[in-house]
Amino acid sequence: MILGHSPPAVINAVSRAIAEGQLFAAQHLAELELAESLKRLIPCADLVRFSLSGSEAVHATLRLARAFTGRPKLVKFKGHYHGWFDEVSFSVSLPEPEDARESQPRPVP
Numbered sequence: 001m002i003l004g005h006s007p008p009a010v011i012n013a014v015s016r017a018i019a020e021g022q023l024f025a026a027q028h029l030a031e032l033e034l035a036e037s038l039k040r041l042i043p044c045a046d047l048v049r050f051s052l053s054g055s056e057a058v059h060a061t062l063r064l065a066r067a068f069t070g071r072p073k074l075v076k077f078k079g080h081y082h083g084w085f086d087e088v089s090f091s092v093s094l095p096e097p098e099d100a101r102e103s104q105p106r107p108v109p
Contacts, residue, residue: 055083062087 003010017030035048051057062074074088082088 053083054081055085058083058088059085 020030031050035050038048039045049057049060051060065074066072076082076088
């Protein structure tokens with residue numbers, strides 16, 4: 001959107017890319033080239049992974065973090081969007097029923 005509505009340069013680039021195909025079921029040379037460009041522009045980006053949605057990106061990040069740390073729990077910030085997958089679409093915030101124990105909060109969708 002920073003370039004405006006339907007800028008010709010973007011429309012032409014997208015048209016050329018679509019002509020080469022739109023689903024390859026694996027990594028594509030253009031994806032590798034973009035990843036390398038991002039790594040050059042962002043010095044701390046040692047590794048790059050592309051996702052089709054924010055939910056997919058969050059899910060992959062949680063899997064990676066759990067595998068790396070061995071820790072099963074995660075921290076979420078109340079009121080923020082974390083995607084649509086089950087493990088992040090529930091909250092354990094108050095109000096809780098009076099019989100609920102702090103050690104076993106109940107998930108609240």
